Amino acid sequence: MLLLLTLVVVTLPAILSEIFQRILIPRLIAKGFVSKDVHKIGEPLIPEPVGPAISFSFIVTLMLLLPLTSKWALLAGIAASSGLASLIGLLDDIAPLGAKIKPVLLILPAFLLVATGEIIPRPYLPLLGRARLYYAYWLILLAMFTVFSNAVNMMDALNSMLPSSVYAATMPLIPVLLVLNNLDSLLALLALLSSMLPYYLRNRYPAKVFGGDSNSLFIGAAIASIAAASNTEAFFSIALLPFMVSGFSVIASVGGLMERHEISRRPVMLEKGKIKANPDPKAPMSLIAILTSDKPKMEPEIVRNISLISLMSGLLACLTFFLLTPR
Amino acid sequence: MDKGTLLALYGVISGWFLVILSLAFIKLLLMTLSGRRLIIALLRVVLGLLILSTFLYAWYRILRRSFLKIKINSNGPGGT
Numbered sequence: 001m002l003l004l005l006t007l008v009v010v011t012l013p014a015i016l017s018e019i020f021q022r023i024l025i026p027r028l029i030a031k032g033f034v035s036k037d038v039h040k041i042g043e044p045l046i047p048e049p050v051g052p053a054i055s056f057s058f059i060v061t062l063m064l065l066l067p068l069t070s071k072w073a074l075l076a077g078i079a080a081s082s083g084l085a086s087l088i089g090l091l092d093d094i095a096p097l098g099a100k101i102k103p104v105l106l107i108l109p110a111f112l113l114v115a116t117g118e119i120i121p122r123p124y125l126p127l128l129g130r131a132r133l134y135y136a137y138w139l140i141l142l143a144m145f146t147v148f149s150n151a152v153n154m155m156d157a158l159n160s161m162l163p164s165s166v167y168a169a170t171m172p173l174i175p176v177l178l179v180l181n182n183l184d185s186l187l188a189l190l191a192l193l194s195s196m197l198p199y200y201l202r203n204r205y206p207a208k209v210f211g212g213d214s215n216s217l218f219i220g221a222a223i224a225s226i227a228a229a230s231n232t233e234a235f236f237s238i239a240l241l242p243f244m245v246s247g248f249s250v251i252a253s254v255g256g257l258m259e260r261h262e263i264s265r266r267p268v269m270l271e272k273g274k275i276k277a278n279p280d281p282k283a284p285m286s287l288i289a290i291l292t293s294d295k296p297k298m299e300p301e302i303v304r305n306i307s308l309i310s311l312m313s314g315l316l317a318c319l320t321f322f323l324l325t326p327r
Numbered sequence: 328m329d330k331g332t333l334l335a336l337y338g339v340i341s342g343w344f345l346v347i348l349s350l351a352f353i354k355l356l357l358m359t360l361s362g363r364r365l366i367i368a369l370l371r372v373v374l375g376l377l378i379l380s381t382f383l384y385a386w387y388r389i390l391r392r393s394f395l396k397i398k399i400n401s402n403g404p405g406g407t
Contacts, residue, residue: 241342293330313339313343
């Protein structure tokens, strides 16, 4: 039965996502929903957002799984909270919400997950083991949703940077979910990774589609839901360290939450088709700026570097669980 | 491997070390502040967050300084 379920969550979301994207992309182009690829010479126009096709395939798969799992409310909660984040993202894609309102709105999906009554405030923590955070946990959960969603959103800067780094960071956590026997979270994670596959193939350099905030915020909220459902918040946070480094550095160096167009000095600049850190010392520090601080790099090389760093943080998270966490 | 990639790797590994170090401090705190009263629980959370934010601030300052050093060395002093 488990093998059959695994097979379903590995294949079905990818097939659905491909079908939905084939339906959505021509319509986006026809309606003029296109964005400039600013890191390419000539700035070609790319259809955006394909996020709803990805989130919808994930939600449909989880809904189909509901009758087959024991904790159906938990899976419904994961689907509902990530779906709400995708809707918030879609709203932001159509009419930008503002850098200060978006993080506040992104705590709403956490309430949907809590409403299922299936979340246990006892996260596994490195060195400390299974903590009892009956009061503080709920505040941490709200913060986690907005931090994860925004951190993933800030990683959506270059072609395939988001999907490849999410794959690299989260796949090493599959053994953790298996050891904890948390099958619902495992199935949800596999469904998420599967639904991202057609998007990854189209978003590879040179990108043919962009996901938009409806994709990045959905992925961030889905990861936060899976982490909360399996009490592995600390390990997913470690796995997403490159995302946090990038997000936190930008926020700290510009002195608060700002939309991309509000930042007067860009962290990076384009020079002869290569990306390099803005030499201005007052320019914000992003992960891409750090990677190109020494020498200019082509987009695929930066994405490869970030994927490798994400894989390393995913492996660190996995090792932290197996070697440093009392169970 | 260039200096930029090394700095990014350093940023992630030191970030992980920071998390582990803060948890070690929190473990010490839990052993020192024992008791089931609400004020003790609140004190633990506040002190835990204080430890984490202090480490985070120190980590950010070090990373930013190294970033600027590499950037200025390879591009020369900039300014727009």
